[in-house]
Amino acid sequence: MNHDPFKIFLEVQLALPRNGPGSKAATQEVYGLLRGLPAKPRVLDLGCGQAPEAFDLLDVCDGHITAVDLFEPFLDKASARAKAEGVGEDRLAFERGDIEELEYDAESFDLIWSEGAIYLMGFAEGLQAWQPFVKHGGFVVVSELTWLKSKRTPIAESYWGNAYPTMGTVASNRALAVAAGYEVIGTMILPLDDWRDSYYGPMREAIADARHRHGPQPAYDEMEDEITVFEKSAGDYSYVFYILKRP
Numbered sequence: 571m572n573h574d575p576f577k578i579f580l581e582v583q584l585a586l587p588r589n590g591p592g593s594k595a596a597t598q599e600v601y602g603l604l605r606g607l608p609a610k611p612r613v614l615d616l617g618c619g620q621a622p623e624a625f626d627l628l629d630v631c632d633g634h635i636t637a638v639d640l641f642e643p644f645l646d647k648a649s650a651r652a653k654a655e656g657v658g659e660d661r662l663a664f665e666r667g668d669i670e671e672l673e674y675d676a677e678s679f680d681l682i683w684s685e686g687a688i689y690l691m692g693f694a695e696g697l698q699a700w701q702p703f704v705k706h707g708g709f710v711v712v713s714e715l716t717w718l719k720s721k722r723t724p725i726a727e728s729y730w731g732n733a734y735p736t737m738g739t740v741a742s743n744r745a746l747a748v749a750a751g752y753e754v755i756g757t758m759i760l761p762l763d764d765w766r767d768s769y770y771g772p773m774r775e776a777i778a779d780a781r782h783r784h785g786p787q788p789a790y791d792e793m794e795d796e797i798t799v800f801e802k803s804a805g806d807y808s809y810v811f812y813i814l815k816r817p
């Protein structure tokens with residue numbers, strides 16, 4: 571029997587340690603590139619999911635993080651982790667909210683951080699919409715799926731041409747950031763092994779486990795298709811961190 575594909579997808583996602591490619595090393599390396607933050611910055615993590623990046627940032631950042639997501643089961647898992655690790659609300663607060671309808675006062679944050687979520691709004695649209703909430707001289711750091719090569723394997727071109735037709739290149743995204751009023755401090759490509767170690771590896775295991783329980787489902791095949799495209803075209807694209815400053 572086929573189950574609801576969305577429920578199948580969510581069950582797999584909830585079994586993963588994170589809900590998009592990324593790593594502690596990459597998050598902390600990018601944070602280390604920011605210069606001029608106050609000693610205790612106020613940080614907003616948008617589309618946090620289970621908030622892996624927020625926990626990783628807290629190791630290297632002495633400030634306060636507000637982590638926002640729409641999906642309560644992710645927030646529940648993140649809150650349980652905070653409790654288990656003794657991270658109090660004085661360091662990390664979770665809010666259920668819509669990243670497309672933020673309601674903070676202008677210039678409330680020193681840093682807006684978002685891994686794997688700005689695509690939901692569109693890269694340029696998200697950068698424009700979020701800018702007012704960061705202080706002048708503060709930073710916006712986002713990771714965004716990005717083409718790295720101009721000559722690409724047909725399988726990647728066709729898959730992502732359908733799944734994410736507006737995917738840009740580093741150059742086109744830098745230009746969008748500048749057009750949105752930011753200074754581009756730098757970019758960093760997420761290493762391809764981080765996709766495997768922290769996301770696709772656990773996803774393969776979660777799919778195998780779920781398939782064992784529910785039997786074959788088209789949604790499992792679709793998730794595996796994305797992994798196959800990655801493995802057959804590795805290097806054509808990756809997540810790229812864009813490190814942007816609001817002048």
Ligand SMILES: C[S@@+](CC[C@H](N)C(=O)[O-])C[C@H]1O[C@@H](n2cnc3c(N)ncnc32)[C@H](O)[C@@H]1O
Nearest residue numbers: 588589590617618619639640641668669685686
């Ligand atoms: C690809 S996941 C990234 C999660 C996390 N940052 C990570 O790297 O593991 C995108 C997240 O955006 C959340 N999301 C989707 N639409 C949203 C919206 N309109 N407002 C807030 N969060 C949203 C999803 O629930 C999901 O947790």
